[in-house]
Amino acid sequence: MNTTPTTPSLHIATWNVNSLNVRLPQVLQWLAENPVDVLCLQELKLVDEKFPHAELAAIGYAAQAFGQKTYNGVAILSRLPLHDTMRNIPGFADEQARVISATVDARTQGEIRIINGYFVNGQEPGSDKFQYKMQWLEHLHALVHEQLRLHPRLVLLGDFNITPDDRDTWDPVGLKDTIHHTVEERAAFQSLQALGLHDAFRLFPQAEKSFSWWDYRMLGFQKNRGLRIDHILVSNALQASVTQCSIDRAPRKYPKPSDHAPVIVTLG
Numbered sequence: 001m002n003t004t005p006t007t008p009s010l011h012i013a014t015w016n017v018n019s020l021n022v023r024l025p026q027v028l029q030w031l032a033e034n035p036v037d038v039l040c041l042q043e044l045k046l047v048d049e050k051f052p053h054a055e056l057a058a059i060g061y062a063a064q065a066f067g068q069k070t071y072n073g074v075a076i077l078s079r080l081p082l083h084d085t086m087r088n089i090p091g092f093a094d095e096q097a098r099v100i101s102a103t104v105d106a107r108t109q110g111e112i113r114i115i116n117g118y119f120v121n122g123q124e125p126g127s128d129k130f131q132y133k134m135q136w137l138e139h140l141h142a143l144v145h146e147q148l149r150l151h152p153r154l155v156l157l158g159d160f161n162i163t164p165d166d167r168d169t170w171d172p173v174g175l176k177d178t179i180h181h182t183v184e185e186r187a188a189f190q191s192l193q194a195l196g197l198h199d200a201f202r203l204f205p206q207a208e209k210s211f212s213w214w215d216y217r218m219l220g221f222q223k224n225r226g227l228r229i230d231h232i233l234v235s236n237a238l239q240a241s242v243t244q245c246s247i248d249r250a251p252r253k254y255p256k257p258s259d260h261a262p263v264i265v266t267l268g
Contacts, residue, residue, distance in 0.1 A: 009243065010109045010267040011036040014116070014230055015251075016159040016213075016260035019045040020073075024052055026254050031059060034248070036264060037079050038104055040116035042159045044073030044097075051075065068097035074116050074158070081105040092139035099140070101147065109241070109267055113151030115144065117158040122179050130179070133161075137188040145195055148235060156197060157232040159260065162189045164199065168228035170209060180229060197233040200245040200265045212247050213260045221252055232265045243268040 013036045017023045020041065031039065044051070044067050051065040056077055065075040066087045074097060076082060086101040088094055101115045117140065122133035148154055162185045166172035175181050193199065201210075211226025220226065234242055244266040252261045 008108060008268070010038075010106050010112075011264060012038045012040075012114070012155060012157070012232065012267070013262050013264040014040045014042070014157040014159070014232060015262040016042040016118070016230060016258060018043050018258040018260065020052070020075075021046055021050070022256065023258055024055060026251060026257070028055065028059060029254075030248075030251055030262065031061065031077075034262075034264070035060075035079070037106070038114060039077040039262075040114065040157055041075045041077065042073070042116070042118035043071075044068075044075055045070055046073060064100060064102050066097045066100040072097045072118055074098065074100045074118050076100055076102050076104075076114055076116055078102075078104055080107065089136075089139045089143045091142075092136070094136070098136070099143070103151065106267075110153060111151075112238070113147055113154040115147060115154065115156045115158075117156070117160070119159060119161045121161050122185070124179050125177065125182050125184075134184060134188070137185075141188070141191055141195070144192060144197070148195055152235060152237040154197075154235040155232060155238065155265070156192065157263075157265075159229060160189065160231045161229050162186065162231075163227050163229060164189050164202075164231070167208070168211070170211065170225040170227070180227060192233065196236045198236070198239050198242075200232045200234050200242050201228070201247070201263065203239070203242055204245060210247055212263055214252065216259055230260055230263045232263055234265065234267075238267060241267045 048067040061077040064085045067073040082102045120133035123129040212230035214221035214226040
């Protein structure tokens with residue numbers, strides 16, 4: 001997918017880069033080849049003071065970041081003006097940097113509220129970390145509900161760590177009820193959709209076994225043993241303007257790649 005700055009369409013992408021320190025050259029390369037208007041990153045794994053604002057500004061991107069040492073961290077990169085930035089989930093005490101929201105002035109598209117999340121992994125069903133995941137999802141639901149009231153034109157995107165249904169996993173039988181596949185997680189995803197959000201990827205016919213994450217081990221990418229856990233949800237007010245949504249597998253072939261691939265939505 002290649003764009004130019006003069007295109008009337010708006011391109012928004014999400015990518016878990018699994019350490020921006022390691023993969024900044026890949027981000028810069030991908031943006032040079034795919035100059036999207038907005039790129040949301042997850043798993044920065046660096047503090048705000050180490051965020052590469054200068055390198056991104058040199059290619060035309062301003063950024064709002066919410067970092068954390070070693071783990072987590074999210075950012076919104078934009079070639080368009082950003083304002084009204086909010087970090088994490090108000091009212092939910094959380095030491096982990098997982099959510100950043102901002103409004104983008106999207107030219108002919110008008111203002112669009114972006115919520116970028118690095119959803120809790122959960123480790124395994126029944127664990128304390130799984131309980132934290134479900135609590136976090138409840139509070140995210142409340143945040144999205146309120147943000148939709150204030151901003152009907154909204155995009156919720158990021159690494160959800162949830163497969164919405166069996167189409168989104170390479171082994172629906174063997175992985176049934178494991179983490180990312182549980183009834184509880186999928187119900188939380190559906191609950192977000194019930195607020196008035198639509199899975200942009202599923203608005204269009206897609207190839208079978210279309211995934212956005214592959215394990216580094218056991219030739220996961222080469223054998224396409226993956227999961228679709230990176231999502232872009234668009235609000236009712238934006239649904240009709242979505243013209244395309246795709247997964248770009250190319251960066252997964254880079255040297256020392258992230259285990260995730262970018263997902264891109266086009267609003268026309």
